[in-house]
Amino acid sequence: MQIPKPSDVDKDRFRAAVPDNPEVVVKPMFGNLGAFVNGNMFAGLFGPMIGVRLSDADRETLEANHQTLPFGPEGRPMGGYVGLPETWNADEEQTAEWVEKAFTYVATLPPKAAKPRSSKK
Secondary structure, eight states: OOOOOOOHHHHHHHHHHSOOOTTEEEEEETTEEEEEETTEEEEEEETTEEEEEOOHHHHHHHHHHSOOEEOSSTTOOOTTEEEOOGGGGGOHHHHHHHHHHHHHHHTTSOOOOOOOOOOOO
16 A cells, blocks of 8 residues: 655645644654544644544535545545545645644544553563
8 A cells, every 4th residue: 555645845734734732742644644632633644635533514514515535545545534625735724724623523532542552572
């Protein structure tokens, strides 16, 4: 499976869209970036594409009114996430608005439980 690599411009655009909130953690994921709250990812970068995890109502609104894309590897998109329209790559305001909606929604979910570390014998 080929995983696209984001450019530095893509990474900067992603970081600019993520809310400036002390609860947000941005970390690398498979050469891309993910934004997390309470251990749950609410937005991710996959090559140049930003994907968000939205409430069902927000996702339906976004998909009904804009040209969204599957988010993740071709043929294996990430369930629950939607790729923001490519035309928004230059529209920081609209991208940030939907990333904020994703943050607000995912912040209401229960914190992700840490997986126990396996003991190596």
